[in-house]
Amino acid sequence: MVFAADRECGFLSAPHQPAQETFLGRPLACVEILGRTMVERTVEQFFQADVELITVLAPVAFSRCLPPLYRPNRTLKVKLTNDIGSAIRRTLNEYSQNGIEHCFVVSGSVYTETDLLDFFFFLREAKRSVSRAADQDGPLDMWVVDTEKGSRCDAESLLVGRGINSYLIGGYVRRLDYPCDLRRLIADTLSGHCSMRPSGREVKPGIWIEEGAEVDRRARIVSPAYIGGDSRVQEDALITRCSSIERNCRVDYGTVIEDSSILANTSVGIWLDVRHAIACGDKLFSLAHDVAVEVSDPSVLQSTANAAREAALRDVEFIGPDEQAQAEEVPLLPVVAQEETRAQTKWQLGANFIQG
Amino acid sequence: MHQSSPVTVMEVPAILNDVEGQSLWQEVQPLLDSDRPCLVLDCSQLQHVDSAGIEVLLRCMEEAMKRDGDVKLAAVSPACAAILELMRVDRVFEIFSTAQEAVRSFRAPGSIEAPVALPWYSELGGLGALKAAS
Numbered sequence: 194m195v196f197a198a199d200r201e202c203g204f205l206s207a208p209h210q211p212a213q214e215t216f217l218g219r220p221l222a223c224v225e226i227l228g229r230t231m232v233e234r235t236v237e238q239f240f241q242a243d244v245e246l247i248t249v250l251a252p253v254a255f256s257r258c259l260p261p262l263y264r265p266n267r268t269l270k271v272k273l274t275n276d277i278g279s280a281i282r283r284t285l286n287e288y289s290q291n292g293i294e295h296c297f298v299v300s301g302s303v304y305t306e307t308d309l310l311d312f313f314f315f316l317r318e319a320k321r322s323v324s325r326a327a328d329q330d331g332p333l334d335m336w337v338v339d340t341e342k343g344s345r346c347d348a349e350s351l352l353v354g355r356g357i358n359s360y361l362i363g364g365y366v367r368r369l370d371y372p373c374d375l376r377r378l379i380a381d382t383l384s385g386h387c388s389m390r391p392s393g394r395e396v397k398p399g400i401w402i403e404e405g406a407e408v409d410r411r412a413r414i415v416s417p418a419y420i421g422g423d424s425r426v427q428e429d430a431l432i433t434r435c436s437s438i439e440r441n442c443r444v445d446y447g448t449v450i451e452d453s454s455i456l457a458n459t460s461v462g463i464w465l466d467v468r469h470a471i472a473c474g475d476k477l478f479s480l481a482h483d484v485a486v487e488v489s490d491p492s493v494l495q496s497t498a499n500a501a502r503e504a505a506l507r508d509v510e511f512i513g514p515d516e517q518a519q520a521e522e523v524p525l526l527p528v529v530a531q532e533e534t535r536a537q538t539k540w541q542l543g544a545n546f547i548q549g
Numbered sequence: 550m551h552q553s554s555p556v557t558v559m560e561v562p563a564i565l566n567d568v569e570g571q572s573l574w575q576e577v578q579p580l581l582d583s584d585r586p587c588l589v590l591d592c593s594q595l596q597h598v599d600s601a602g603i604e605v606l607l608r609c610m611e612e613a614m615k616r617d618g619d620v621k622l623a624a625v626s627p628a629c630a631a632i633l634e635l636m637r638v639d640r641v642f643e644i645f646s647t648a649q650e651a652v653r654s655f656r657a658p659g660s661i662e663a664p665v666a667l668p669w670y671s672e673l674g675g676l677g678a679l680k681a682a683s
Contacts, residue, residue, distance in 0.1 A: 465635055477635060482627035482628070482630050484631055486628050486632060493636075
């Protein structure tokens with residue numbers, strides 16, 4: 194199975210969105226939601242389906258965004274590249290030479306719940322070199338490929354060329370193109386609309402709390418909700434309407450988190466209203482207003498991330514000499530695209546905090 | 550019958566920080582000294598705001614409320630709206646998409662514009678209804 198953790202590859206159906214990467218600093222597949230990233234969840238999903246070998250392909254620039262991936266008695270490779278298309282072809286060729294006849298190719302821009310074996314038999318019965326998954330809204334970035342035939346042509350013509358038969362997925366599908374898609378997936382998960390489950394323990398019906406989380410006695414958590422590990426919810430705070438607080442976050446006194454997600458390593462100040470939004474460090478993406486703002490007042494929003502927190506990768510392989518050279522330029526912190534986007538505005542909130 | 554106050558529309562500068570906020574406050578203050586002040590702050594040019602700027606907006610509202618008036622915001626950009634929402638200021642102000650709409654809202658029935666003074670029994674349906682009831 195080949196898992197492309199990003200949509201850097203031009204032929205993948207979703208358009209490249211610099212705005213979301215500027216906002217989150219990483220592909221959506223590498224953002225922790227309900228305790229784990231979509232990369233981890235997808236890898237686990239395929240391991241559970243008895244897939245023998247998994248190769249995760251990620252752009253060099255996002256190498257430090259990847260979560261630590263564990264290998265339960267199976268082989269898992271992580272490869273960094275700046276040319277996902279070529280990397281897919283090389284990987285198919287490698288699989289073919291190792292006697293693997295078929296493989297799944299999945300992009301990080303989609304989460305699906307489907308019978309993988311049924312998808313595989315669909316290709317076998319159709320006697321084609323490739324089958325693409327689709328739902329009622331169109332094709333998805335998920336394929337089953339005959340590795341021998343697939344390694345003979347370039348990835349673009351193989352995966353999005355003409356005459357590819359579609360496998361209609363009947364189960365849950367969520368495209369992860371925009372930050373609002375993360376919110377929908379979180380809400381669906383917490384509401385039980387899909388089979389994905391939050392990490393941690395369900396301490397009350399619909400309330401999941403990870404180990405190390407501290408919730409003040411006077412804080413109110415309205416089901417369904419999720420509180421990540423090492424997070425603190427202060428007194429009189431209210432977490433409601435399918436909201437999630439990821440790991441190492443702080444929600445201060447009297448603040449309301451409503452229909453929102455506070456991503457990992459974010460501190461939200463006192464007496465604020467975070468509604469229909471995603472907060473990530475010092476950035477706020479308002480889903481209601483479809484705009485991202487950067488808040489420079491640390492008493493309002495603040496990142497609690499430690500520069501050294503990024504997990505070390507095991508068995509990372511750089512593909513090609515060019516990529517090796519570029520890999521040396523990878524900075525210590527996650528790369529954030531520097532280009533300005535129209536939706537992003539910097540707001541200078543000073544030290545004088547106003548208690549509404 | 551009370552005389553209705555004129556509605557004043559004032560443009561908020563592109564940057565609303567401590568310095569710009571003070572100059573805005575000095576311009577606005579005389580307007581708020583009148584009886585039942587009606588002020589619309591046109592935020593169409595507003596691009597940057599800090600907490601000192603938000604404090605000035607709240608001070609305008611406070612002064613207007615003291616004199617039974619109101620301050621309304623107009624043409625607030627999505628980014629500004631997100632910040633106002635985060636700071637819970639959006640609950641304090643009525644926000645309109647244009648300054649014209651905000652001005653019209655002052656003239657609409659039920660606004661702070663004083664109603665025509667009617668006799669107390671008018672709410673009971675006039676004299677006829679009162680007689681019928683008795």
